[in-house]
Amino acid sequence: MIKIEESELLSILFEVKQGNKEAFKKFFSVFQPSVYYFIYRYTCDKEAAEDLCQETFIKFWLFKDKLDLNSSPKAYLFRIARNLAYNYITRKPPVSSYDEDENLLISISKNPEEDYETYALVDDLQKALNILPERCRTTFILSRYEGLEYSEIAVTMNVSLQTVKNQMNKAISMLKKELSAKIN
Amino acid sequence: MKFMPKKVDAQFLVRIIRDEVSPEEREYFEQWLSESDANKEEYAETLLLWEQMGKANLPQLPDTSLQWQKISGRLTEKENKKFFLAPVRFRKEKIHIENIEIWITRIAAVILLAVVAVLLKNNMSPNEKPEPVVVTKSNIPSKIIKYELVAGKGERITLPLSDGSIVYLNSDTKIRYPKQFESDYREVEVTGEAYFIVAPDKKRPFTVKTGQITTLVTGTEFNVVNRQNKVEVVVATGRIKVFSKNTGKVVEVQKGEKILADAGKLKSAFKVNLEYELAWRDNKLAFNNTRLFEIMNEIERNYNVDVVFKNDTLKSRTLTGVLDGKSLDQVLSLINLTLDINIHQQGLTVIVE
Numbered sequence: 001m002i003k004i005e006e007s008e009l010l011s012i013l014f015e016v017k018q019g020n021k022e023a024f025k026k027f028f029s030v031f032q033p034s035v036y037y038f039i040y041r042y043t044c045d046k047e048a049a050e051d052l053c054q055e056t057f058i059k060f061w062l063f064k065d066k067l068d069l070n071s072s073p074k075a076y077l078f079r080i081a082r083n084l085a086y087n088y089i090t091r092k093p094p095v096s097s098y099d100e101d102e103n104l105l106i107s108i109s110k111n112p113e114e115d116y117e118t119y120a121l122v123d124d125l126q127k128a129l130n131i132l133p134e135r136c137r138t139t140f141i142l143s144r145y146e147g148l149e150y151s152e153i154a155v156t157m158n159v160s161l162q163t164v165k166n167q168m169n170k171a172i173s174m175l176k177k178e179l180s181a182k183i184n
Numbered sequence: 185m186k187f188m189p190k191k192v193d194a195q196f197l198v199r200i201i202r203d204e205v206s207p208e209e210r211e212y213f214e215q216w217l218s219e220s221d222a223n224k225e226e227y228a229e230t231l232l233l234w235e236q237m238g239k240a241n242l243p244q245l246p247d248t249s250l251q252w253q254k255i256s257g258r259l260t261e262k263e264n265k266k267f268f269l270a271p272v273r274f275r276k277e278k279i280h281i282e283n284i285e286i287w288i289t290r291i292a293a294v295i296l297l298a299v300v301a302v303l304l305k306n307n308m309s310p311n312e313k314p315e316p317v318v319v320t321k322s323n324i325p326s327k328i329i330k331y332e333l334v335a336g337k338g339e340r341i342t343l344p345l346s347d348g349s350i351v352y353l354n355s356d357t358k359i360r361y362p363k364q365f366e367s368d369y370r371e372v373e374v375t376g377e378a379y380f381i382v383a384p385d386k387k388r389p390f391t392v393k394t395g396q397i398t399t400l401v402t403g404t405e406f407n408v409v410n411r412q413n414k415v416e417v418v419v420a421t422g423r424i425k426v427f428s429k430n431t432g433k434v435v436e437v438q439k440g441e442k443i444l445a446d447a448g449k450l451k452s453a454f455k456v457n458l459e460y461e462l463a464w465r466d467n468k469l470a471f472n473n474t475r476l477f478e479i480m481n482e483i484e485r486n487y488n489v490d491v492v493f494k495n496d497t498l499k500s501r502t503l504t505g506v507l508d509g510k511s512l513d514q515v516l517s518l519i520n521l522t523l524d525i526n527i528h529q530q531g532l533t534v535i536v537e
Contacts, residue, residue, distance in 0.1 A: 011432050021256065028255065029248050036245060046243045053246075054255050061259055069429070125240040144237055149204060150195070165195040172194035176233055 004030055010069065017067050027073075028057055034074070034146060035081050041141045042085045044130050052088060056081040075156045078146065082138055082156065089134075128178040132171055135159075139167040140175070192216045192223070197230045329363040335376070338488030345372070348383035349390065354464050356485045377409045379420075379465055396448030400425040407462055415445040418461045426450060460506070469507040469515065476501045476523070480536065487512045489529075494537035498525060 004012075009030075015023030035056050040049035059080050067076070129137055138157060142148040148156065150164045157164070192213065199205050200213050217223055335341045335353040343351045346364045353359060357376025365371075370390040382390045384403025392399040394410035397417075404422025409415065417426055419437050427434045430448030437443045442461060443453040463470035469486070471479055477499035480491040489512065493499055501523050507515050516527045516534065527536045 007432055010429060014429070021259070024259075025252055025256070028252055032248055032251065033245055037242060040243060041240075049243075050246045050251070054251060054258075057255055058258055123241045125237055128237075129240075140237075143198065143202075144234070147202075150199075165193075168195035168198060169193050172198070172230060172233065175237065176229060179233065179236065 009073070013067060013069055013073055016061075017064050017069070019064070024057075024061060031074070031077060032057075035077060038078060038141060038146060039081055039085050041126065041129055041145065042082070042137060043089055044126055048085075048088055052081065052084045055084050059084070072152060072155070074146070074148070075152050078142060078148075078156045079158070086134065124179070128175050131178055132174055135163075136167050136171040136174065139164055140171040143168060194230060197227060198234065200227075201231055201234050330360055331363060332358060332360045334358045336488065337485050345370075345383075347385060347388070347390075350381045352379040352381075352465065354378065354485075355488075374408055375410050377407070377411070377464070379405070379407045379462065381405050396428055396430040397445045397450070398427045398429065400427060407465075413447050416442060418442045418456060418458070420458060420462060463506055467508075471503045471505060471507075473502045473504055475499060476503065476519075476536070479503055479519070480534070483512070483515065483534070487515075489532050489534050491534045491536065494535055498523075498536055501525070 012023045012027050016027055032053065036049055036053045039052045039056075040046065043049060043052075056077065060077060067073070129140070132140065135157065139153055142153045142156060143150070150161055150168070153164045154161045196209075196213075200210070205213070217227060333341065333343060333353070335355055335357045337356050339355055341353045343353060343359065343361075345351060345361060347370055349370075351359060351361075351372070354377035357374065357378055359376075359378060360373040362371075365388065368388060370385070370388050371393065372391075373393040375394070378392075380390075380392065380401075382401050382403050382405070386402050388402075390401050390403070392401075392408055394408055394415045395413065397410075397415045399406070399408060399417050401422065401424045404424060405420040406422075406424055407416075407418040407420065409417075417424065417437060419439050419441055421439055423439070424437050425434055426437055426443055426445075428445060428448050428450045431450065433450050435443060435450050435453060437453040440455055440458060441453040442456040444451045457472075460470040460472055464486075469479075469482060477493075480493070483489065484491050503519065503522060505522070507518055512529070512534075516529070519525070520527055525536065527534060529535075
């Protein structure tokens with residue numbers, strides 16, 4: 001992961017806003033891993049993560065006029081990513097088994113036989129993540145892996161701070177249950 | 185978040201693990217920890233889970249250059265969206281008090297948060313403290329509430345800030361500031377002209393944003409002008425740092441020096457005569473080979489009149505000196521005498537010929 005200084009990021013974003021593609025390329029190389037892995041953890045789908053990652057940056061570019069240089073570009077980027085990923089999982093027709101509870105979205109593709117192996121290779125930790133309801137999962141991923149504070153998560157998800165805290169509580173509780181069950 | 189938790193729950197423990205807590209909160213946590221073995225176990229389990237979840241196997245990152253090529257190609261073409269790229273609709277913005285700044289605009293003449301605003305004709309009498317008008321719900325954290333205070337033409341306002349700093353607004357000036365500053369920085373925004381006396385606080389730097397330029401101090405006195413994309417900062421005491429978002433440049437400016445910025449580009453600082461630069465603070469108008477056009481702009485602002493030049497060549501006549509006239513009449517007579525021209529008033533208009 002490339003690390004850059006805040007002031008450098010500011011000047012890159014300034015250039016991006018002006019339509020400078022070279023600057024946007026740099027921006028992309030800095031944030032590609034964050035966005036890709038966020039979407040992967042969210043959807044448990046490599047191909048979708050690759051495609052949606054591209055879409056996220058394209059959308060970011062298309063709406064660069066709305067970029068507010070004073071606020072966190074990360075929060076804005078994740079907001080776009082999460083919305084795209086959410087639309088993806090809700091629009092995908094679930095095939096063999098799906099849960100009636102609309103909150104539980106387990107990523108199962110159209111070819112269960114072909115993907116069973118791949119699915120089995122997904123480790124227990126990711127499987128545990130998959131079981132979390134969407135908002136819980138988003139909250140946990142943003143906190144644990146992207147290092148966002150609750151207030152930033154609230155902005156990304158467009159919910160209140162208290163909601164974020166509740167979601168985090170729920171996430172920890174469900175993950176504990178899920179992982180201790182696996183051990184036993 | 186600096187509020188004390190009502191109880192220790194998972195999200196609080198996460199903040200402990202991430203070290204995002206205040207010293208008071210940490211003390212509270214340590215006490216809770218020592219209260220029982222069950223508590224110790226709960227914390228240990230949460231910490232273990234947190235560590236474990238970091239060990240997930242991840243697929244390899246798709247090659248960055250390849251990905252960029254794909255993106256770059258699509259940035260310029262008009263695209264037909266695929267099915268899972270259907271327009272993303274962001275949820276409608278709900279006003280959640282905790283994370284959106286609420287801007288409240290006030291007209292200085294109507295609502296005052298500060299000392300009395302007076303017309304330039306009268307002397308300033310800074311002895312009343314007007315009632316702050318609360319226009320928002322009482323459960324909004326003060327830091328999130330921002331105010332906008334406007335000094336109209338012909339007005340000046342003295343504004344005390346929540347940290348003890350004082351700002352003097354010249355005419356035709358707008359300032360945006362929070363009801364209460366954050367715990368690690370203090371920030372305001374100015375359009376127009378203002379003089380700052382910043383209360384010293386090494387732990388909380390004070391920044392003044394003027395368009396692309398930001399001035400950074402810890403405790404000092406300085407004057408800021410932000411008009412028509414031109415920014416000027418003059419330092420009366422202490423030292424400041426001036427930063428341009430545009431160019432990324434940072435310049436240190438000392439007492440007795442001035443720095444200019446045009447469209448976000450900073451020039452070097454240079455020595456100036458503080459009496460001239462800060463004349464407005466003593467209710468004077470100071471000019472140094474200043475064109476009549478600019479002088480009349482200043483008069484428009486300070487006396488809230490409209491100026492009309494009947495003779496355009498007069499715009500470039502220059503004047504040097506300090507006008508200590510209190511009334512518009514006196515000022516205009518002085519200019520007439522010095523430049524041997526005829527400026528007269530007609531109602532609210534001043535005519536130069």
